[in-house]
Amino acid sequence: MSLAAPPQDPHAPRFRVRPPAHWMNDPNGPFRWRGRYHLFYQHNPDAPVHANVHWGHASSPDLAHWEHHPVALTPIPGGPDEAGCWSGCTVDDGGVPTAVYTGVDRHHAGLGTICLARAADPDDPLLTEWVPLPAPVVAGPPEGLDVVMFRDPFVFRHEGRRRALVGAGHADGTPSVLLYDCDDLTDWRFAGVLLDGHDPAARAAFGDRATGWECPQLYAAGGGEWALVVSLWDGRPWTTGYLTGRLEAGPRFSARAGGRLDHGRDFYAPAVLQEPDRALMWGWSWEAREQGDADWAGVLTAPRVVGVHPDGALRVSPAPELDRLRADEPFVTAPGPTPLPAAYDLTVSARARTTVSLLRSASGAELTVVLDPQEGTVTLDRDAWPRQEAAAPVVVPVPRGAELTVRVLVDGSLYELFLGDRATVTERVYQRADDVRQLDVAGSGAAVTGWELVPPTRG
Numbered sequence: 001m002s003l004a005a006p007p008q009d010p011h012a013p014r015f016r017v018r019p020p021a022h023w024m025n026d027p028n029g030p031f032r033w034r035g036r037y038h039l040f041y042q043h044n045p046d047a048p049v050h051a052n053v054h055w056g057h058a059s060s061p062d063l064a065h066w067e068h069h070p071v072a073l074t075p076i077p078g079g080p081d082e083a084g085c086w087s088g089c090t091v092d093d094g095g096v097p098t099a100v101y102t103g104v105d106r107h108h109a110g111l112g113t114i115c116l117a118r119a120a121d122p123d124d125p126l127l128t129e130w131v132p133l134p135a136p137v138v139a140g141p142p143e144g145l146d147v148v149m150f151r152d153p154f155v156f157r158h159e160g161r162r163r164a165l166v167g168a169g170h171a172d173g174t175p176s177v178l179l180y181d182c183d184d185l186t187d188w189r190f191a192g193v194l195l196d197g198h199d200p201a202a203r204a205a206f207g208d209r210a211t212g213w214e215c216p217q218l219y220a221a222g223g224g225e226w227a228l229v230v231s232l233w234d235g236r237p238w239t240t241g242y243l244t245g246r247l248e249a250g251p252r253f254s255a256r257a258g259g260r261l262d263h264g265r266d267f268y269a270p271a272v273l274q275e276p277d278r279a280l281m282w283g284w285s286w287e288a289r290e291q292g293d294a295d296w297a298g299v300l301t302a303p304r305v306v307g308v309h310p311d312g313a314l315r316v317s318p319a320p321e322l323d324r325l326r327a328d329e330p331f332v333t334a335p336g337p338t339p340l341p342a343a344y345d346l347t348v349s350a351r352a353r354t355t356v357s358l359l360r361s362a363s364g365a366e367l368t369v370v371l372d373p374q375e376g377t378v379t380l381d382r383d384a385w386p387r388q389e390a391a392a393p394v395v396v397p398v399p400r401g402a403e404l405t406v407r408v409l410v411d412g413s414l415y416e417l418f419l420g421d422r423a424t425v426t427e428r429v430y431q432r433a434d435d436v437r438q439l440d441v442a443g444s445g446a447a448v449t450g451w452e453l454v455p456p457t458r459g
Helices: 200-206 320-326
Strands: 022-033 036-044 052-059 067-073 086-093 098-106 113-119 130-132 147-158 161-170 175-181 187-195 212-222 225-233 237-248 251-259 268-274 279-285 304-308 314-318 343-350 354-360 365-373 378-379 392-398 406-412 414-419 425-430 436-442 447-452
Touching: 036 067, 036 086, 036 279, 067 130, 086 113, 086 279, 098 147, 113 304, 130 343, 130 365, 147 175, 147 212, 147 414, 161 187, 161 225, 175 212, 175 279, 187 251, 200 237, 200 251, 200 436, 212 268, 212 279, 212 304, 212 447, 225 251, 225 268, 237 268, 237 343, 279 354, 279 425, 304 425, 314 425, 320 343, 343 365, 354 406, 378 414, 392 425, 436 447
Parallel strands: 022 086, 022 268, 086 147
Antiparallel strands: 022 036, 036 052, 052 067, 086 098, 098 113, 113 130, 147 161, 161 175, 161 212, 175 187, 212 225, 225 237, 237 251, 268 279, 279 304, 304 314, 343 406, 343 447, 354 365, 354 436, 365 378, 378 392, 406 414, 414 425
16 A cells, blocks of 8 residues: 555644554664565554554655555563564565564563564565564663663674664663674673763753663764663653764764754654665654544654764754655745745745744734744744644754755655755644635745655656
């Protein structure tokens, strides 16, 4: 089934990965195998609520055409994952695709186990069948650290060895990332704490609100530079952050810079795929509305290419493969009132303060993006579209310059803003029946180009 099938709910994105119905949260195990991208995700196949967590599965030859597959991982009664197959990664283990994931049993109190499942047929490019190992490879956190949160393994390679990160939180409220050696995926050995919340760069970037770091991810950005990505947990999902630096001997992570990974309020638990020449990232965008009668909840963001700037800041941009979703001709090439489709890809470049309006309510209120290259800010104001929590404008600092470019990807209720290649803002906005989607640009000298998103054709 194509992911571009028309949704029953107008708020439902058509071009981003989500199951046909029911609950989705964290992306898991992005993986490339036999010429296809595979993307797994937390999924309740029975209801649009967070419970009964399985691994859903979709794949694509090109990051534009996505196809649904049967559920990959299912909780096993009496097994280490009987209460849920939670987050993890997927790796090539000697020619066998292997899922490395968090198992949660019925006694779950914050401490998961690390479990494995292997592809039943490595020659199957769709990887439609998975066989779990009967026992976890890590039964719980290492002794002596007073760990009260333990989950989300991420396997990577460094200096010819295979290692893994696990997200953790300690009884005294300190978040950390634990490090394991796992050259043999069935034999994990604790190798220490990679980084914790006492690190000066981490405190400067994140503050001290988080009590646990979930879903740690690590990618190499070239030139010896690495980026560590964590999801900040403070008793519930809060936000995401990144640190850039170097992997020193041990390894230990020596951080030099960091900040918010995404400045919006609807982005969490990103997962990274390291490719030879780039790193790709997907995040989970949760619902910012009461669930009501909708039969679905949650969507994954567009794939993002992530790297590191020379100053240590995050580099991020939409994957170029997303251009395949553009219609043959743009629907707008200059400022001026223009109707907007339900899904579009819009680029605005400004040399002076410019206000871009994307949505207007019956009362005349507008959803706006303000670009100010001289001040070095981008401001998203969606105050007229209230949410469960306060919706003050999102103001993001960017480098000052002669010109500022913002790319806006909208798919149903999912809004993704790329501020140059320096920052992103992910928000959910639920259009009402009497709202009007219309582009208006106020400011001198702005350049505008936009394409409607359409189901891609192969070839």
